[in-house]
Structures are given as C-alpha cells and as structure tokens.
Amino acid sequence: MKKHNFSAGPCILPQEVFQEASQAVINFNNTGLSILEISHRSKEFVAVMEDARQLALELLGLEGKGYKALFLQGGASMEFLMVAYNLLEKKAAYLNTGTWSSKAIKEAKLFGEVNVVASSEDKKYNYIPKGYMIPTDVDYFHCTSNNTIFGTQMKVFPTTPKPMVCDMSSDIFSRVLDFSKFDLIYAGAQKNMGPAGTTLVIVKEDLLGKVTRQIPSMLDYKVHIEKDSMFNTPAVYPVYVSYLTLKWLKAQGGIKAIEEKNEKKAALLYSEIDINPCFKGYTATEDRSIMNATFNLTDESLKEDFEAMLKEAGINGLNGHRSVGGYRASMYNALSLESVQVLVDVMSDLERKA
Numbered sequence: 001m002k003k004h005n006f007s008a009g010p011c012i013l014p015q016e017v018f019q020e021a022s023q024a025v026i027n028f029n030n031t032g033l034s035i036l037e038i039s040h041r042s043k044e045f046v047a048v049m050e051d052a053r054q055l056a057l058e059l060l061g062l063e064g065k066g067y068k069a070l071f072l073q074g075g076a077s078m079e080f081l082m083v084a085y086n087l088l089e090k091k092a093a094y095l096n097t098g099t100w101s102s103k104a105i106k107e108a109k110l111f112g113e114v115n116v117v118a119s120s121e122d123k124k125y126n127y128i129p130k131g132y133m134i135p136t137d138v139d140y141f142h143c144t145s146n147n148t149i150f151g152t153q154m155k156v157f158p159t160t161p162k163p164m165v166c167d168m169s170s171d172i173f174s175r176v177l178d179f180s181k182f183d184l185i186y187a188g189a190q191k192n193m194g195p196a197g198t199t200l201v202i203v204k205e206d207l208l209g210k211v212t213r214q215i216p217s218m219l220d221y222k223v224h225i226e227k228d229s230m231f232n233t234p235a236v237y238p239v240y241v242s243y244l245t246l247k248w249l250k251a252q253g254g255i256k257a258i259e260e261k262n263e264k265k266a267a268l269l270y271s272e273i274d275i276n277p278c279f280k281g282y283t284a285t286e287d288r289s290i291m292n293a294t295f296n297l298t299d300e301s302l303k304e305d306f307e308a309m310l311k312e313a314g315i316n317g318l319n320g321h322r323s324v325g326g327y328r329a330s331m332y333n334a335l336s337l338e339s340v341q342v343l344v345d346v347m348s349d350l351e352r353k354a
Ligand SMILES: *Cc1c(COP(=O)(O)O)cnc(C)c1O
Pocket: 009, 074, 075, 076, 077, 078, 100, 144, 146, 147, 148, 149, 167, 168, 169, 170, 188, 189, 191
C-alpha cells in the first residue's frame, strides 16, 4: 500500500533519490565499491562534496557573493553553540519563536549576554512576534525561519545593519528568499534536504575571525572552510544523499518551482482545516507555515475514528510533537500534492461520519 509520509523529520525524500542512493550502497559510480567503504579522500567523494557545496550556494543564489557552504556534523543543535562560539563577543539579539529558538538562546548564554528582542512564549508560540527593535550594540541577530514544532513561519525578516543568523532547518530550499540578507544560515539535513547526520552551514567569510576567544578546531568555521569541509571524516553518506536531493531540486526547476508546489499543498490543507468543523488550526493565520501545518480536533471523541482512518489511508507521521499534541502535517519538498489530497479526503470523510 502506498504510504503518505508527513513525518516532521527525518522526513520524506524523493523516490528517485532513494533509488539512486540505494544503488550507490552496492556500487558507487561504477567503482565496484560501495559508497560506504570508500575513502572520503577518494576523488569520487571529493567531487561529491565539492559539487554539493557548490550546488547549495547556486540554488540559494549565493554564488560569488563571499559565502562558503559547509557540511558539518552534530545537527542544528551543534550550530546553536558554534554560532555563539564563533560570533558572540559581548552581546547578541535573539528572537524567541519556539522550542528551537529557546535552545539556541540557552547555548548562546554560555558565551555572552543575550538580548531576547521578542518572544511568542505567552501564547505557546502560536504566532510570530512583530514590531520589535534590534539593538545596535549587538554582534548579531539570530532567528528561526520556520517553527517545525508549532507550525509558524517568518514571512518577513527584520532589517538590521547587524549580521543576521538564521536557523532554516525546516524550510531551507522550500521558498524564495533574498538569502543574501543573511550572513550565516544553518540547517540540519533531515528536515528538507537529506537524511540525518549532516548539517548545512552557509557562512559569509568576512563574518569570521572577529571574536577574541580561542576556538577549538572542530568548532571553528574557519578551520572547516580552510579544509574544504573535510577537516575530519565528513558524514559521507548523508552528504551524498543530500547532494542527490539538491540535484533533484535543481532538475525540478529550483526553489522557485518547488515553492509554487509547496504553496499549493499548504493552501489545500489549510483550506480544509478552515472549512471543516471537526478541525481547528493551531497558529495565527498570517504566520502559518507552508512546511508544517498544526491543527487539532474540535471534538476529542473523534480521535479514535480519525486515527483509524489515517492508518487505513496509509498516512504516516501525522502526530503533533510530543510537547504540543494534536496533529502536524509536514509537507516538505518531496511530498506530493496527491498525498495532501489523501489527507484532506480523510478529513472530509471524518466530517461526514461525525
Ligand atoms: C529539528 C530542528 C533542530 C534540531 O536539529 P538537530 O539536527 O536534531 O540538532 C533545530 N532547529 C530547527 C528549526 C529544527 O526543526
């Protein structure tokens, strides 16, 4: 039976990518060797790493603009501390829009003063704060573009003369933005780009080398840049699968084309949430994420029926995050409009039955 995978992460990837990636486990590029057993210094893998780094910049429109792309390890969670280690001298400004921002704030506090410019914690992060001021005496401003857990997404970004750092783990490569507004972008691969095990970091080189503290090599962006993202053994297979996904995205027409598809999927689901009396959306309408849609049943007694129907339809991964409950439909790049239609049909069937 066909499965419709709405998992928040690790997430669905294109079927073509699964096919090609599985082939490489047996025989990588006709080398007669598995990608799992070759040296990361082999010319075949060095080419993958270089192409992947280049393709990431190309898709984001950042080629030739002073940026470097790195594939690091430790997840986006490692970037919470690496960002502060490398950039925070005295004070930094953070926008708190949810669990991931809070975790980034917690780590940054170990390195200096943190000014939380605004927070939506008062309403359990169901909206994006607006109209806040970013002080001018900070080293950088940090925000989270998409709230994977609560289902909100920043539609506009503030303007500040200070460096902008953004955790784009769950919406990178999903929509067109002026990425050159950001000085550092990071994203755990497993939300919209690849399997778990690598983190994409895009950093403007002139941002680095300004803090006075000593930075251990593994946590120093400059070291990773100097070593072409191969300071130590990189996550060979996750980088390879991410590379295949980026190639797939380019073949689809890049970010602009995928954004149109993502908007159609989100519009289809949100319109059902809005017209179907069995459901209500969790977030403020204007801040709704096109990647992660969160919603609840209006009548909890329908829970058993609804979940049996989901199972019957082959829908996977719809449970809300354990801290929020309810439902969350993650509609990453590789999810088809047909899968969203299957979910919407189940929702309207429930209304008929209720
Ligand atoms: C999942 C997620 C993280 C944490 O990623 P790990 O790779 O598990 O460390 C951080 N930020 C956002 C926005 C996320 O969605």
